[in-house]
Structure formats: structure tokens, C-alpha cells
Amino acid sequence: MALTPDEIDGLRELILAVYGPVTEELLRDLCRCITAAGQISSGDEYKLLLAKSLAGADDVIADTLRRQTDLTDDAVEQLMRWAAEKTAPLEENESLRNIAEAYVKVTRKEVANVLGQLAAADVDGRVYPIKDVYRRTMDYVFREVSSGTKTPEEAVRRATLRLWQRGIRTVDRSDGRTFSVEFMAQRAIMAKMGEMTTAINEKHHDDGGCDGWEISAHSASAPDHEPYQGRQYSDKEYKRLNSRLQRRIGTLSCKHIAWPIKLGVDSPQWTNEQLAEMARENAKGVTYEGRHYTQYEATQQQKALENSIRQCKDRIAAAQEEGKLGSGELRSSRILLRQLNAEYKRFSAAAGLRTAPERLRAAGLGRALRPDGTLEMPRPAGTLTGSGGKLDVEEARKSYSAYLDTLTDAPEKNMVWLRYFTEKNPTEYMEDGTLDAPFAYDPVEDRILYNPRHPQFSTTDFEMANTHELAHRTDVLNAQGYKNKAFVDAISDASKAVLDNAEGFQRVAQAVRSDLMKDILSALSSGRLDTGFGHKAEYWAKNSEAVPLEIFAELFTMETRNDSDLFFVKKLFPGLWKEYQKLF
Incomplete structure (x- = not known):
């Protein structure tokens, strides 16, 4: 058994959705404080507001992270165990259960690190720790409004622009770069899941006396993996191939996995003709509104539209907290959201691609959906x-x-x-x-x-x-x-x-x-x-x-x-x- 491409896609979607609430809640709180700063002209009043807002931010951040951690701990355990069972029946082997349990623990620690490095973008677009952004953006709005340089509407809109454009961020401790919380959580969980399934397969390889590996194949493959998918390799060849690939097979950074085989005994699942046809269909792709996309490029364009939709929802959340100051932005953003959703559906249909809810259903994660196809993450x-x-x-x-x-x-x-x-x-x-x-x-x-x-x-x-x-x-x-x-x-x-x-x-x-x-x-x-x-x-x-x-x-x-x-x-x-x- 092994995770299918649809299942890997579905897992990615589910993880992104798990982290949506934490980013929206923190974004809303930041915008509330920024808007309040635009309503004050007295320096003494502002000092009191700032102190109150920063103290309140401590509570909001702590409460949000506590609830998100509880949710994440449950989600990580369920997803990791689900992926492990898809790779091998755990009840049949105690050592496999131990591998899965160990990866549940380490993955929880990884995602806790993601939440522990929260950051956001200031007015200048640079990223700072989230508490610093509270102070910096509020200072900016108060300074601009009290000096008469900008109206409250102009100052608040300027202060929140980079916030909703870049979202709530987190710092990658390996290189100091910042990414959205959703992306970093997805990357952390999928990476550990890839390590876990690889460890399980390696144990099967050793226990079964295998001497090679077969790489899975799927349509719309990325160019860096397409030449190698669907083929069998000896242990030595597979190790050499994986060592020179920038995105290693089995890390779930793509939709390819590899499973152990006995060379000369286990027949390949794909013929050379079938793999060549996949490559031809990928190149053929689709032409949409005068532009040609390979199948792989179409999947990337679909993801770009999904990111735009998430960003637009963040803008709506920000504008709602700005109240009357953001009423025009709220209306235009709602219109844009409808347009983006319509374009997303049109493009996905033209390219023959599953939309996000359909990817979850295809992954067998339909139980995580409401009947209308939206994610089953209600507000209790x-x-x-x-x-x-x-x-x-x-x-x-x-x-x-x-x-x-x-x-x-x-x-x-x-x-x-x-x-x-x-x-x-x-x-x-x-x-x-x-x-x-x-x-x-x-x-x-x-x-x-x-x-x-x-x-x-x-x-x-x-x-x-x-x-x-x-x-x-x-x-x-x-x-x-x-x-x-x-x-x-x-x-x-x-x-x-x-x-x-x-x-x-x-x-x-x-x-x-x-x-x-x-x-x-x-x-x-x-x-x-x-x-x-x-x-x-x-x-x-x-x-x-x-x-x-x-x-x-x-x-x-x-x-x-x-x-x-x-x-x-x-x-x-x-x-x-x-x-x-x-x-x-």
C-alpha cells in the first residue's frame, strides 16, 4: 500500500485549512488595534491605548495559540496515523506502530515551533515579530493622523495593506526567511509524514529482502521528476538518483513516493508506452484565454488562484475590523472574492482539475467536509x-x-x-x-x-x-x-x-x-x-x-x-x- 497522488493533494488541502483560523483571528485583532489608534489625537490617550492593546495582544496570542495547539495536536495524530495505515497495516507489526508513534511526537514538536515564531509585515513590508508589529503599525497610524499627514482612512489602509497581502507569517529557523503560517505548517507536517512513510517502507524493504525501488507515476508531473517516474531502480541507483534531486522522492514535496521491490521479480506497474503517453498529455495541456499551459503549469496556476482567494478573504477580515473606515474596501473585496471564485471554477473546469473540496473527497477525506463541500471546521x-x-x-x-x-x-x-x-x-x-x-x-x-x-x-x-x-x-x-x-x-x-x-x-x-x-x-x-x-x-x-x-x-x-x-x-x-x- 502507498499514499496516492490524490491522497497527498488532499492532505495538503486539509493542513492549509487547519491553520486558517489562527491567522484570521490574529489578523483581525491586529486590525482592531490599528483602527483604534486612528481614532485618537491625544498623546496621553494613545499611550494608554497602546499599553492596553499590547496587554490584550498577549492574551489574544496566548489564547489563539493554545486553542490552535490543541486542534493541531489532534489533527497531527489523526493525519499521521492515517498516512501510516495507508503505507502498512500497523496492527500487524509493533515496530511499525512505534515508528508511527515516534513521528507523531516529533511532528507535534515541529508544528509547535511553527506557531512559536509568529511574525507579520509592517507598513514598510518588512517582517517583524508579531508583538513588534502591533506597536509599529499603531505608532504609524497615530503619528500620521495626529500630525494631519493622513486621514484615519488613509493611515489605516496603509498600515493594513502589507498585513493582509502577506498574512500572518512564521520564521524558518534554518535560514531566517519567513513564510505564511499555513504554508510552513503544511511543509512541516508533510515533510515529517514523508520521513515516516519512508521509514516504514525501508523496514519493509529490509524485512522482505528487497533490492530495489519503484517510483510512482502520475499525470501532470513536475519537469524535474517526470523523467524518473514509474521506473524501477536498484538500491544503489535509487540512492544516487535521490541524492542529486533537489526535491527528493518520498519527502512528499511532490506527489511521488517509492516502494520496495525485488528486481526481476516484481513487474513495473507502468509500461514505457504508458509513461510516454503521460508525458505527451502533460505537454499537450490546455489553452485557456489564449495562453497555453502544460498540465503541470495548469496545477500551478490553480494554486495561484487559490492563494489569491485566501488573500482576498484576509482582506475582507481586515476591512471588517476597520468598520466604516474599510466599508469601501469591504464592498470591493467581496466583489473581488466572487470574481476570483468564479474564475477559479472556470479555470479548473477548463483544465480538467479537481477543486480543493474535490481533492479532499478524492483523498478519502470526505469526512472532513461539510455536505456543501467546505471544510468541516465549524466554530463551536x-x-x-x-x-x-x-x-x-x-x-x-x-x-x-x-x-x-x-x-x-x-x-x-x-x-x-x-x-x-x-x-x-x-x-x-x-x-x-x-x-x-x-x-x-x-x-x-x-x-x-x-x-x-x-x-x-x-x-x-x-x-x-x-x-x-x-x-x-x-x-x-x-x-x-x-x-x-x-x-x-x-x-x-x-x-x-x-x-x-x-x-x-x-x-x-x-x-x-x-x-x-x-x-x-x-x-x-x-x-x-x-x-x-x-x-x-x-x-x-x-x-x-x-x-x-x-x-x-x-x-x-x-x-x-x-x-x-x-x-x-x-x-x-x-x-x-x-x-x-x-x-x-
């Missing part, structure tokens, strides 16, 4: 609480507003209501320790209730839960689907279809991935289907409006999140989908 409600476990409403709204910026494929009609209830007519939140759920919408008082003592509260995905409850608010205050005869009748028809073919729909319930879709099937069957998720039968029976209320909220949430399981709704219940679309 427990991270949005302050002292006493109460929901920090201001932080929750900011976090949710930032989440809305990522929903570039959501219908505009949904986004209008979600933004209105988050930013223009903010929803009220109230603690209710008697609530038999983490969250619920109270239509009488028009507010969202939450119970921080509920056993599932701390781990509940706040983004999905809040979208669901705001969907209820949209329904009650606007759509009123539960009062719409055509919508209610369509639900009755769908319910009859489910109950008439309960056995078939039970299979559907097992096939769908989305908890939202599972709840819809639970509602349509009055809880009779075993969906593994959803409200209980007693809930559906307690009042006549429960079913249409919940189905509206689930459809709204699925549509907002571009849930792939909407396919089942449209295919199995076209009448229900049609009437839902008419409601608002």
Missing part, C-alpha cells in the same frame, strides 16, 4: 462564550458575519435576510437554562434562546445552528410557510410518499450525509424513519406547525450552505421544492 459555540458560560453576543455576531462572507454561492434572497438579522436588525440572544436544546428560536419574543449548560452546547456548530434559527426568524417574520396552504399541502404529499415507501426511504436516510436532510426525512415520516439525527417523534406530534416550520428552516439552511444533499429534495420531492421557492 463553546468558543464564543465569556465568563460564566454566557454567549459573547458581540463576538458571536462578528464571527457569524465573517462566516457569511464565505458563502459566495448562497442565493441572494437568503443572504439578504441573514445579513439583515445579523448586521442591520441584529437578533437578540437570551440565556435559558431550561431549554432542552443548545439553541431555539422564540417566535413570541422574537429572539434566539440558548442553553450553555446543555451537554451539546459547547460542541454545537454555531454557524449552522445560527443559520437554522435565523431561518426560523425569516419564516415567522416574512415567508410564513407554516401558514401557506400550497407549501403545507406539498409537505403532506411528500410525507405520504415517504410513508408509502418507508423501506426505500430508509435506505435514502442511510445514504445521505447531511444532518439537515436527515431531519427533513424525520419530519416527513413523523419520526418513524431511523435517520440517526433529527427531532424525536414526540416533537413532530406536539403541534401541527412543527413539521412545516422545521422543513422550511432546514431547506433554507441547506440552500444557504449549498448542501449537496439538496439533490435528494429536488429529485424526490419536486413539488415541495417548488412551493418552498415561491415563499420568499
